[in-house]
Amino acid sequence: MNILDLIQKRYTAKKYNADKAIPQEKIEDLKEILRLTPSSINIQPWKFTFVQNPEIKAKLALVSMHNAEKINQAQLLIVFSVADDLDAFQNVVENEFPQARKNWYNQIKASMPEADLKIWLAQQVY
Template sequence: MNVLSFAKARYTTKAFDPSRKIPAEQFAQLRELLRHSPSSVNSQPWHFVVAASDEAKARVAKGTQPGYAYNESKILNASHVIVLCARTAFDEAHLAALLEQEDKDGRFATPEAKAGQHNGRSGYVNLHRYDHKDTQHWMEKQVYLALGTLLLGAAALEIDACPMEGFDPRLLDAELGLRARGLTSVVVVGLGYRTAEDFNAKLPKSRLSAEAVFTEI
């Protein structure tokens, strides 16, 4: 596998073919990719809302009105849409759930190792909570790690994707009942297959030169 070829081939799809659907087995892989995304101290401060039916996608599309109507068709015509959400608080219940899942998965050889993991993760959480005072921003950074995993994984499966920040999170959170669940929408991703009318597919990829973005020390 040449992973670079997938990175070079992928692009932000601007027009999806509504008649083409992602096979269930491939979409299951994308779900697992999201679940296995990396995060700082394995914090996993995310939740993913999946919309596959026309009715569900229409609910997500409500978040594009009125100021982001240009994204509506990208949501409605995609095969699947995923709303990547961040937690609105990093509470003790989430810390406990993470620790117990790690214990269940066999990550701790001794009780001391379990306690060490808890203390270490709690230390980072408290650093962002009390010292940096940027817990929400820190959690959203982890969501973008998951987004990167999803986009590269989709490209490897030859599935097109369109990440979108152009929506009103207040409207979308209300429509999906996210805030009552301690969540907030961060980015929406349409997934599916491009149409021949997708102008962006015909354009060359453009990136700054290696000299501009790398420094050897």
């Protein structure tokens, strides 16, 4: 079964089998799927961190509310985070976005203070 078939079933795992390995090919497929996933206005103000190191997962589990067991059991943890360096993100906007998307983002950026922009960007990553 491929990742698309699994996603279409909308299955939510409640417990992970720590002994079952995820093939590297599937992890690479997932990275590409996430890279291609659009945000609400198609600016993708996020980054994805793939964590397999048990020590790092254990540290993240400590701050995960009620998901510590799942984080520690899973072979792979994907952390979704917002681009927090606005200057670096602006550089991406200017160098990689089509003009219409640049205009749209810059219009949003101009309409609010920096603190509100950071909140708005964070809301694109849930």
